[in-house]
Amino acid sequence: MQLIKNAKILEDSHLVTRDVLIDGKKIVKVSENNNLKVDTFDAKGAFLSSGLVDVHVHFREPGFDYKETIATGSQAAARGGFTTVIAMPNLNPVPDTAERIAAQIKLNETNGTVHVKQYGAVSADLIASKISDISGMSAAGAVAFSNDGKGVQTADTMLQAMVAAAKADKPLVAHLEDDSLLHGGVMNAGKQSKKLEIPGITGLAESSQLARDLMLAKATGVHYHVAHISTKESVALVRIAKLQGVNVTAEVSPHHLLLSDTDIKGDNALFKMNPPLRSQADRQAVLAGLLDGTIDMIATDHAPHGTAEKNKPFREAPFGITGIETSFQLLYTHLVRSGVMTLETLLQRMISAPIASFKLEAPTEIKPGETADLALFDLEHQKTISVDKFKSKGKNTPFIGWQVYGNTLATWVDGQLVYQSL
Template sequence: MAKLLTNVKQLSDNGSLTTVEILMEDGLIQAMGLSLPREGVEVIDGKGYFVSPGFVDVHVHLREPGGEAKETIATGTKAAARGGYTTVCAMPNTTPTPDSVDVLEDIQKRIQHTAHIRVLPYASITERLAGEHLTEMNALKQAGAFAFSDDGVGVQSADQMFQAMKEAAAIDMPIVAHCEENSLVYHGVMHEGYVNKTLNLPGIPSVSESVQIARDVLLAEAAGCHYHVCHVSTKESVRVIRDAKRAGIRVTAEVTPHHLLTNETSVTEDHGNFKMNPPLRASEDQQALIEGLKDGTIDFIATDHAPHTEEEKARSMKEAPFGIVGFETAFALLYTHFVQTGTFSLKQLVDWLTVKPAQSFNLPYGQVEVGKSADVTLIDLEKRHTIQKNEFVSKGKNTPFHGWEVTSKPIMTMVSGHIVYEEETR
């Protein structure tokens, strides 16, 4: 049955909010305007909320198969829907790894049966993420792989990465890279700065990230490959990516909310909830990320949603796994700390969460327009609340943002015209 979303506010070209109605049927937006016909349709009162394209996140961890104690496809996508996301791309560091058609098809069946939103699965660059033998990329593409990544580990061999890029370029597929030179990590657990010394914790130098990006952009240029850099965290990395783009190299990049919002000074104690990879860097790195996003060096924002059990994250940073959750906090944190302060406009933030990631990977999502997929998120821009990890739908409660006061909250999320999340108090 067709649905008519009434009394919602959309962003106009000049940044103002104007009232609109949206007619959705057969998974698509059929019409937009005012006083649209109401006969034979289900009318949904948007109560004056802001309507955004459904958020698109190309960097998430759903943990299934193999890590169901941390998250499942069902719980992860329900959490994503609660955060306003309608399309997510699941990284391949699962057990088993989607390094073969059989495993990838099994994951797709799990997605089909249990996902609450659209999930596009990655395949790995190398078998078992071991960095030794390349996967059969063309077969994996034909089986529905979104892109190729060994996320969680950097591909250490330049030759291996070069060969992967040439194969990916030949079949017009992206290489998506976690950039980390293992010989420069030194068993670190947080940024190598001054806070790690006060906490007596081993540090991860910034150069461990930037040196691999510098290697890879030149390899991508030689291979003619679309190369995407995950979770950029250092000022040197921003500089390398900016120079590569100026040189005409086909490189895109993302930044996470936590690297935009915080820096090493936010790490106030030796607790696993502050442990993430890449780590929270120095304040000058944080500022470089903000500027890089604003000037287009960094293309969009991705959460790197990485759930773990509470038992794992309650340990010292020396023992806890890397990662924090992000689906259910991203928009409110970014809106509160950047849009309300005037650092970003609402249009910029929405674009970085929707159309920009979609455009970077040629996905047909991220826009509220006639003929496009009916993926929309209704947001109460005035709702004030406190982030409470125990209210998360995600199995992962591992966040450093517990107790933060924020403004704005996704109220309803729709995928292909179907309601997949609705705030109970609406």
């Protein structure tokens, strides 16, 4: 047994001090002043939560181990306070068959510090027009399906995938990007792209494909999930679709909540991600969508890259930034402490909503009988985001040097302490 003493937890929207007793993988008692003589961790008044859940991460193994591995990615997740994540399939080989899914799940379980669930690819190598064996991959353990990093270019391919995913009762997750509308763009098309003389990507590349998919989702009844939503038009489309009864959920990434294209002051690829940072109006729209429930959850789109490739000019560097070690901290600091949303709402968007939407076996409350997947956060003391502290191989983030509260002090997975800050 082990005892976490003097932790603040949320009960009925109020922070109260409790001791949490763990036996094996489970919480067995939540009480005041538990003085059992067992292995004890003194939380010293820090905030204890169920572990965070991220439905969108890139752990890069196999195929791109120099960027990240399952070990380093999951250690980074633990440092961020996450205990369950779902890993995207843009790997080499792509997990696009039942056999490859089974092998990837075994690799995740062997090398993961946290619970690493796995996406299956919608189509072979993420680009084929013929869909993969979604039924077989589902039976092998895939929790959802996506071609993340690539938009599904034809309506017929997406329709076939939705029919198969609906039959398997699994979410179909869309990276929205119409290749015919990209025109070589690498940042948001607008005043800032013109000022910097960097080719722009219009928001239509996202929203036009979303409109197509929502009609297909309505026809098939599939659980359709929008990855990293970024434009005001996309938020409006999801809002309307929900009113019409479409089974659609959506996620937004922390960088789209906190940054806009005006933050890109020069040729700095740390600000290059896909979808790109949009306008200030788009940023305000996705924040409003998150607050009113149109956008269901927050997902990091943790996308580590090698330092050398991210040091290339904006046009040449790969898309993507890291996020799993900084997301709760940034959002707690800039949304909760500023009064934009409550701590309870932030946790709902980072724990309860992803668990419910993706039908994950993970705890949403700290109570007896729940799995002891837990994270302890320091809400009182400010620290600076420094890549020197990162567990991830990827150091590619525009948030370096930002001052944040909510830093992770400790993380438990299945009752085992897997991360503790020094």
